[in-house]
Amino acid sequence: NKGWAVFTDEIIKAGEFVCEYVGEVISTSVAHIRMKQYDSDRLNYVLVVREYIPARKQNYRTNIDSTMTGNIARFINHSCRPNLTLCCVIYYRVHLNNRF
Numbered sequence: 723n724k725g726w727a728v729f730t731d732e733i734i735k736a737g738e739f740v741c742e743y744v745g746e747v748i749s750t751s752v753a754h755i756r757m758k759q760y761d762s763d764r765l766n767y768v769l770v771v772r773e774y775i776p777a778r779k780q781n782y783r784t785n786i787d788s789t790m791t792g793n794i795a796r797f798i799n800h801s802c803r804p805n806l807t808l809c810c811v812i813y814y815r816v817h818l819n820n821r822f
Contacts, residue, residue, distance in 0.1 A: 728797045740806060743769050743795040745788030753785035765789060767796040771810055 734740060745767070748756070753768055760766045767788040774781050788796040798806065 727799055728794060740798075741793065741795045743786055743788065744791065744793040745769070745786040745796070746791050748785045748787050750783055750785060753787070756787060756789070760789065767792055771808070773810060 748768075753770065757766060757768055760768065769786045769788065771784045771786070772781060773784075
């Protein structure tokens with residue numbers, strides 16, 4: 723009763739890109755509400771990433787909910803002996819005339 727998992731039939735080399743975690747970026751308050759609901763439904767595909775930026779002396783939290791809009795990455799679960807590493811890539815969009 724441990725949930726879903728993802729397996730591959732191809733060799734993945736160390737450091738090789740596997741996939742991106744896709745979902746809806748939500749606020750922390752919305753994440754708390756959804757996680758309570760998901761816990762009762764026995765679902766939880768909210769990825770919470772906490773980062774510390776030393777130059778700014780600030781903590782950042784990003785919540786990505788892939789329950790409705792996610793991809794296969796949501797089925798890659800944690801492990802006591804992990805063989806994948808999360809790599810955060812942050813990009814910004816420039817708004818020009820309300821267009822992306």
